[in-house]
Amino acid sequence: MNTNTTTMSINEMIEALNSESNVATADKFLAELNESIKAENKAIIAAAVESFVKSAEASPADFFRAFIADPFVNVKRVKKDSKxxxxxxxxxxxxxxxxxxxxxYGKAHKGQTLAQSKRYVGMIARFTHNLHANLCGALSEEGSQVTVCKYNGQAVEEYDFNGTSIGKLQTQLNAIVSTILPEGMTLQMVKADVRAIMAAHQTEKFMEFTTAAEKKVLNQIFGSMRIRMAGKAYTVNSKALCHKAKESNQTPAQEEKTSKIPERAEAEQILSPNGSTKATNVA
Incomplete structure (x- = not known):
């Protein structure tokens, strides 16, 4: 078998990895396989980015519609079977x-931006801080106030970016979106979009919370723009045991009767635009 990974295809590397009994050699194969996959994915992403840039050059409005609706590309990853x-x-x-x-796009066009104005960068920085401040306020109680990190980003003029309420954040989000989208293209963001971004922008470990960086918040804003442009509801999945379907020894007639009870049916929680939830039974 060919063991020179520099001349091996990915399929050959997989075959060599799975048949290798020496741990050190197997680790070497795995590391080189991951590097090959990484290089292949990098080329796929670069091609997708180039395609989006060409689309923006032809028609900014068409680019934004296409990019917001489908910014995804198919790539590869290495998976180990647990069994x-x-x-x-x-x-x-x-x-x-x-x-x-x-x-x-900026590299190809002397630093120009795809957005109406580069001011969106500073606006997102302040919006990110306000999301952080909102969370700190929500977790505070009298006598145990959560400390808000000091804002050291750009000052944002023209728009009121000082509030941290849901309504204020909605206004700020719409200001960001209108600054990004090309002239003549509008998208009205709602409070559910703010709540979705608030839920997505933080991580937790040992009940200590960390708010995301601006780059991630920008991705989340575009994710909410995709939901809003499509007119869809947000999906909230669950790993809770109480949401799993129970095995049943009932007759079909009994199952049909009990399946109408939401607590006994496997449900997918959907966040509607007004912020409420509804349960959709999954067949």
Missing amino acids: SGEYSVVDAVRQVSFAEVETA
């Missing part, structure tokens, strides 16, 4: 970020 221990290369999905397209 057999064997490796394989499987399909994965990668989101192309607006920042990636913006950077490539």
